[in-house]
Amino acid sequence: MxxxxxxxxxxxxxxxxxxxxxxxxxxxxxxxxxxxxxxxxxxxxxxxxxxxxxxxxxxxxxxxxxxxxxxxxxxxxxxxxxxxxxYRKVNGVAHRLAHIASVNYLDGYWLKETPVIIRDVLYEDSCTST
Known part of the structure; x- marks a missing residue:
């Protein structure tokens, strides 16, 4: 959703x-x-x-x-x-977060908010999964 x-x-x-x-x-x-x-x-x-x-x-x-x-x-x-x-094509958020953590060594969590760094992929995943 x-x-x-x-x-x-x-x-x-x-x-x-x-x-x-x-x-x-x-x-x-x-x-x-x-x-x-x-x-x-x-x-x-x-x-x-x-x-x-x-x-x-x-x-x-x-x-x-x-x-x-x-x-x-x-x-x-x-x-x-x-x-x-x-399908891998609807798992973009996980792949984006994994990539950012591995490249930039980001170590963070967000609760009850959507991080800016995944908003576009979250939207794409939600559109593709339906």
């Missing part, structure tokens, strides 16, 4: 792969949701590997397994949620 409830951009050091970065972002987002005591949450990702790992009932023994297992615990702590896949 084009509304921004919260956003954050945070650099991560010592990340070895795109999958690890996607999982670190998921873990940080889940912790944010838990700390805000939000429920009835829609969680979207354009990374099929993350979605598959989080929906698996098997313990993840890979090099990113500890992050996956943390995320599974955090997902269970949220009372009502929908974890789903979305």
């Amino acid at each position: 084009g509304l921004c409830l919260a956003a954050f951009a945070r650099p991560f050091s010592l990340v070895r792969s795109a999958l690890q970065m996607e999982l670190e972002a998921m873990r940080a987002g889940l912790l944010f949701i838990i700390h805000q005591v939000w429920d009835n949450v829609d969680i979207e990702t354009d990374c099929a590997a993350v979605l598959t790992a989080l929906k698996s009932y098997l313990e993840d023994l890979s090099d990113v397994g500890c992050i996956v297992e943390d995320c599974k615990v955090y997902l269970r702590a949220i009372s009502s949620l929908n974890l789903q896949s979305i």
Whole structure:
């Protein structure tokens, strides 16, 4: 709908792969949701590997397994949620924030406001997703 409830951009050091970065972002987002005591949450990702790992009932023994297992615990702590896949073309806000954090080392969060740096992409994402 084009509304921004919260956003954050945070650099991560010592990340070895795109999958690890996607999982670190998921873990940080889940912790944010838990700390805000939000429920009835829609969680979207354009990374099929993350979605598959989080929906698996098997313990993840890979090099990113500890992050996956943390995320599974955090997902269970949220009372009502929908974890789903979305197309990359409608995930522009996440990509913009990730890029800004990685290039400019921005480390910030916004609650109940839309940061100027994502307003255009938020609008584009909301128009494309319908």
